[in-house]
């Protein structure tokens with residue numbers, strides 16, 4: 314029996330943030346002025362342990378979750394992350410993936426694949442080294458991300474590449490990225506710059522719409538629409554007409570997909586959020602650490618999901634970016 318919310322949307326996906334720390338300071342996500350020396354990151358004891366995460370994950374799978382994405386912060390900076398992957402990979406029938414900036418992938422790809430990770434998503438916003446370094450704001454070079462992608466490929470992990478497009482910053486990188494990843498088997502996905510969190514200075518004018526992106530690529534490398542792989546898939550798929558693979562566009566701002574949203578999010582300290590744009594979450598860690606039974610834990614998730622009415626992106630207006638919201642680096646992308 315599916316666990317459904319107030320709008321009958323089933324609970325199908327869980328994103329688990331394993332840390333709020335990251336070794337990048339992407340200007341649209343963790344701007345240095347906010348996430349500097351004085352920022353208070355979570356203490357180790359505040360984080361869910363791997364055993365606690367596994368227990369929560371099994372509870373969600375029992376309630377209908379089929380896909381788990383490990384994220385952060387930067388998930389690969391959490392020590393021995395492959396041990397968590399190994400625990401989760403033992404859960405039957407689960408699509409288990411992870412989103413990373415790839416900085417540690419050359420070191421970790423094989424261990425992650427051996428532990429049972431199904432696939433990986435790598436974030437890369439430009440192939441132009443100057444543009445990329447200025448976006449990640451820690452002088453991290455493109456070449457190291459490409460090495461991470463190669464390492465994942467060599468370890469047998471299918472790779473998707475995510476590029477956030479921000480007007481006036483990296484829109485000129487769209488075509489070179491499309492050209493580079495065409496024919497490689499890696500699926501490149503373009504993400505509209507979103508008003509997540511309250512620190513990235515988001516303005517509608519900075520959003521490059523998916524429509525614009527598809528038109529620019531189609532003019533150079535003709536595209537045709539492809540069917541979604543499953544209901545609720547966030548990316549709209551487009552196929553190169555010459556057979557060189559596909560791209561995806563995630564139009565969360567210009568074509569919101571709240572109606573099909575089946576995603577729950579767990580922060581690194583165990584708070585459950587039912588929307589990326591939520592202001593507050595439900596403290597599952599307290600339930601886990603209170604000695605609750607598995608059934609009691611499942612019941613708390615069921616009741617949070619059952620009350621869910623979130624549809625932030627559907628309701629987005631010029632005024633909504635001023636509402637309080639948790640940060641992407643805390644809740645996980």
Ligand code: SAM
Pocket residue numbers: 335341342384385386387388412413414434435436475477504505506507508509513641642645646
């Ligand atoms: N550190 C990992 C990484 O770099 O992929 C995982 C966490 S990161 C928050 C997950 C994804 O969210 C990245 O692809 C990042 O580019 C994207 N992201 C962060 N802030 C965003 C924003 N304001 N709009 C759109 N995407 C954003």
